[in-house]
Amino acid sequence: MKNNVTINIGAVARRTIAMEATAINDLQQFIDADFEKVVELIATCNGRLVVTGIGKSAIIAQKIVATLNSTGTPALFMHAADAIHGDLGMIRQNDIVMCISKSGTSAEVKVLVPLVKNFGNVLIAMVGNTSSFLAQEADYVLNTTVSQEACPNNLAPTTSTTAQLAMGDALAVCLIEWHGFTAADFAKFHPGGALGKKLYLKVADLSKLHQAPQVLTTSSLREVIVEISSKMLGVTAVLDENGQLQGIITDGDLRRMLEKSVSTASVTAKDIMSVNPKTIQQDELAINALEMMRRNDITQLLAMDGTRYTGIIHLHDLIREGII
Incomplete structure (x- = not known):
């Protein structure tokens, strides 16, 4: 709907965000004690938390x-x-039910609440009106009262749904810490996409995709160039005769050496290599390799199994996997 009123769009947007930020802070x-008890009940429940609502509150519930x-x-x-047309059948004996509502007086809620209570399940109300039917009937109340909606007519659920969402997040984070839920646990439930890869993809998963370029400290300049070129990673590890890592040679090292006015006939890998190369253990997460590359402004790391060199992980591998 259009009108002839000119608004300050930026001011309206900032006012909306400020109102919602204040509501969350409040x-x-x-x-309170009800919130703490709710966290304890859900954390120790042998069933599930069934979350219900109507309208915008239903979307927040999802x-x-x-x-x-x-x-x-x-x-x-x-x-x-x-729920009142058959879905109540999903509630089991040991489940906890949480009903989300701003007013706590909608017709569906008034029908649903007595049915849940008849089942004997614990009922939690996340409600914006603590004097409402829902709040009075619930076993525990999570108070999400707001003073005003951000909507200029104080009608469209805006501030109230933001408060519900924040209260839900507070509940979830408390449960995360209660259970000691770790990044490794999180990865089990998020195996797909870039997020999943950040949580489970290991250095070895990427380094094994390439041959491991390597030369001996005594290898000639020609052997070094052939090894770097054939493996197509722009780098090679330098090992001693016992297979222990001694250094690294990159394309850049070769260019810098060739810029010097020296005879290349007797040059060996030991003369060119950089000592103390950056390494990472092959069982580390690939995302940790990316962080190390960024800190050191490099594009590859040598993958290690203890003290044994196993291959190269390259920045291009991380890009290809969508980790960057």
Whole structure:
């Protein structure tokens, strides 16, 4: 709908963000004994957390369920309207039910709440009106009261749904810390895409894709050039006769050597190599290799199994896998 009123778009956007930020900050006063008990109940529950709601609150409920499931707390979403038409069957004896509502007085909620209580399940209300039907009937209340919606008509759920989302995140993070949920645990539930790869892809998974370029400290300049060229990584490791890593030679090292006015006939790998090359253990996460490359402004690392050289991990490998 268009009108002839001219608005300051930037000012409206900043006002909206400021109002929602204030509402989130105000939630701190509502972290009370009920909140702590809810965290304990969910953390020790033998069933699942069933989260329900209607309208925009139902959308927030779905997001909270997604966050909980991905961080180790079994949860499922049940639409309040569908619940009273058959979906109540998804609730099991040991489940906890959390109903999200701003008003706590919607028709669907008033029908649903007595049914849940008849089942004997613990009922948590995440509600913006602590005097409402839902709040009064619930066993525990998570207070998400806001003073005003960001909507200029104080009607469209904006600030209130932001508060619900933040309260859900506070709940999820408390449960993460309660269970000691780690990045390794997170990776189990996120195997796909770039995020999953950052959490599970190891250096060895990438270094094994290439032949491991290597020469001896006594290798000639020609042998070094052939090895770097044939392996096509722009680098080779330099080993001693016992197979122990001594250094690294890159394309850049070769160019710098050739710029010098020296005879190349007797040059060996030991004369060209850089000592103390940057290495990484092959069982390290590939994302750690990227961080090391960035810190040292280099494009490759030597992969190691203890003290044994096993190959090269290159910046291009990380790009190809979508980690960057």
